[in-house]
Amino acid sequence: MGRIIIFTGKGGVGKTSVAAAHARKAALMGKETLIVSADMAHNLSDLFEVPIGKEITKIEERLYGLEIDPNYEMEHDFTDLLTSIKKMIPDMELDDGDGNLSGFEMFPGMEELFSLLKIQELYESNWYEVIIVDCAPTGETLSLLKFPELFSWYVEKFFPIGKVAMKVLRPVGKKFYKIELPDTKAMNDMEKLYVKLTGLQELFKNKDIASIRLVAIPEKMVVEETKRNYMYLNLYNYNVDGLFINRILPKDIDNTFFDEWILLQEKYINELKNIFGNIPIGFIKWYDIDINGMQAIDRLVLDVFNDDNLFEIKNIIPNEVYEKNTEGYLLSVNLPCLSKEEIEIYETGKEIILRIGNFKRCIPLPGIFRNYEVSSAKLEESILRIQFVEQKEEN
Ligand SMILES: Nc1ncnc2c1ncn2[C@@H]1O[C@H](COP(=O)(O)OP(=O)(O)OP(=O)(O)O)[C@@H](O)[C@H]1O
Numbered sequence: 181m182g183r184i185i186i187f188t189g190k191g192g193v194g195k196t197s198v199a200a201a202h203a204r205k206a207a208l209m210g211k212e213t214l215i216v217s218a219d220m221a222h223n224l225s226d227l228f229e230v231p232i233g234k235e236i237t238k239i240e241e242r243l244y245g246l247e248i249d250p251n252y253e254m255e256h257d258f259t260d261l262l263t264s265i266k267k268m269i270p271d272m273e274l275d276d277g278d279g280n281l282s283g284f285e286m287f288p289g290m291e292e293l294f295s296l297l298k299i300q301e302l303y304e305s306n307w308y309e310v311i312i313v314d315c316a317p318t319g320e321t322l323s324l325l326k327f328p329e330l331f332s333w334y335v336e337k338f339f340p341i342g343k344v345a346m347k348v349l350r351p352v353g354k355k356f357y358k359i360e361l362p363d364t365k366a367m368n369d370m371e372k373l374y375v376k377l378t379g380l381q382e383l384f385k386n387k388d389i390a391s392i393r394l395v396a397i398p399e400k401m402v403v404e405e406t407k408r409n410y411m412y413l414n415l416y417n418y419n420v421d422g423l424f425i426n427r428i429l430p431k432d433i434d435n436t437f438f439d440e441w442i443l444l445q446e447k448y449i450n451e452l453k454n455i456f457g458n459i460p461i462g463f464i465k466w467y468d469i470d471i472n473g474m475q476a477i478d479r480l481v482l483d484v485f486n487d488d489n490l491f492e493i494k495n496i497i498p499n500e501v502y503e504k505n506t507e508g509y510l511l512s513v514n515l516p517c518l519s520k521e522e523i524e525i526y527e528t529g530k531e532i533i534l535r536i537g538n539f540k541r542c543i544p545l546p547g548i549f550r551n552y553e554v555s556s557a558k559l560e561e562s563i564l565r566i567q568f569v570e571q572k573e574e575n
């Protein structure tokens with residue numbers, strides 16, 4: 181079974197450098213490795229000092245690179261999907277004549293979707309044992325990761341799978357939504373899209389295959405953002421199995437200017453250690469020169485990534501756990517660094533909706549919860565506990 185590791189963190193903290201060192205290490209261990217940049221501001225080429233583009237390029241023995249271009253993917257590899265999406269929204273001008281897909285801004289996350297679909301396709305090709313994904317800074321990565329769930333929810337709600345439902349909906353659809361509902365052929369495409377999206381979620385949330393590693397530097401703003409990021413990744417039930425703290429000042433600098441900085445860094449390193457608990461943490465020193473070219477990557481590998489277990493899944497914390505108890509059922513969700521004022525909880529009968537800021541997570545409930553309702557919800561020591569009790573019979 182292949183492995184996917186996604187790197188994320190605040191802008192400029194060293195995501196690309198850490199991702200590249202992982203990729204190089206995997207190749208040196210004899211694994212067929214692909215490093216993929218899903219950041220629109222690609223810089224793998226600069227780092228490896230080899231031209232890497234929208235087609236897979238060989239960098240070294242067993243090491244390949246790709247800088248995903250979502251427009252190119254839409255036009256080349258996913259034309260069927262694109263056609264079915266275009267059919268759904270006929271009024272939308274999607275082509276600006278230069279092959280760019282204008283109008284897609286209406287569909288936030290569409291670019292991210294095609295990047296994810298490409299990674300899924302590469303994984304399913306079985307060519308690579310390790311796929312390393314270098315992501316854009318936090319915010320964009322979070323929208324990337326929440327997207328499959330959001331989109332399949334949207335597809336399910338607006339285009340219920342099943343031909344009968346489609347026929348009934350058609351006139352209503354035309355009149356009120358100004359969206360032409362897909363004909364039978366297109367609907368088959370919709371079904372395909374739905375199945376693909378479900379597969380996408382399953383792949384990225386499969387804790388035996390995919391994990392997320394965070395990169396941070398010991399500075400206040402970065403630590404705060406790392407904590408939020410970690411909480412949201414838990415909210416969406418992704419497996420975080422590594423943290424890399426970069427740009428750590430050496431303690432033996434003979435210059436009093438850095439004394440205070442070294443103390444501050446220590447404080448933030450300790451704060452991160454406390455939060456990340458059992459998750460393995462890698463420490464990377466601040467080098468006296470930037471990280472450029474294979475020699476520099478190799479030095480980083482030698483200094484920090486010399487562990488042959490680097491690609492094992494390190495930490496599987498079950499984020500969503502159901503237990504039976506005396507009152508009924510208890511659902512526990514791991515949500516580190518969250519205060520209870522920030523969370524809103526809704527129940528719909530079929531799912532529990534957790535809303536934190538702009539993020540919404542729908543947790544589908546197992547069938548046995550049909551006759552149960554929420555009686556209480558508590559946030560204690562990073563764990564949200566939602567108690568379900570059996571509904572009373574109404575007379
Ligand atoms: N430990 C380090 N010592 C010295 N220079 C470093 C270190 N880590 C990263 N750099 C340099 O800092 C710059 C940013 O690193 P990198 O590109 O890996 O960050 P990033 O998080 O991917 O940035 P972006 O958010 O822009 O994608 C690069 O020039 C890199 O060479």
Ligand SMILES: [Mg+2]
Nearest residue numbers: 195196219223
């Ligand atoms: Mg980068």
